[in-house]
Amino acid sequence: MRAEIDAVERRVAGEIDPGARALVVAIAVFALLLSLVLPHAGSARGFDVLLFTEPARFEHIGLPSRVFVWFVTVFGIGFSLFALMTRRWALAWIAVAGSAVGSVFGMLSIWHRQTPGLDNYIGAGPGIGLIVAAIAAVVLTFHWVQVVWSRTAVHLAAEEQRRAVAAAAEEEARKKRFGES
Known part of the structure; x- marks a missing residue:
């Protein structure tokens, strides 16, 4: 026995059993997906930052923004979707850890866009996509923490x-x- x-x-x-939090997590993941098509700074969209295309280079997108978008894509979107679909505790922990680190980089990215660069370069400030992604990453982190710490x-x-x-x-x-x- x-x-x-x-x-x-x-x-x-x-x-895991995310219960009603699954809806909030799904909405946050959708917001992260939406942020990839919205402008992060000037003419650079989230996909431009992710792939570091010409618009991202033109807007002087720095390392914090690039790291943030990668964390959001891999952990916020990828692992969160896998954790929701499989309901595996380990995947949820990976999602929460990556989202937490991504949240920090999101705040650094916003700060970085508001700080003058080399030779006093002042570029476009943070775009709506960057702000939506940073808020969604924080919301995602909070709700994943609640899910992985709850006991059914x-x-x-x-x-x-x-x-x-x-x-x-x-x-x-x-x-x-x-x-x-």
């Missing part, structure tokens, strides 16, 4: 059952040791 309980607990521990009723029941079996085995060993049975 102990082996069965352990197997069920391991299987259940690897799953099945998790709690399996944990309680494991504790009950362990307590019964300990009581049996105590009785055997003191000759009470």
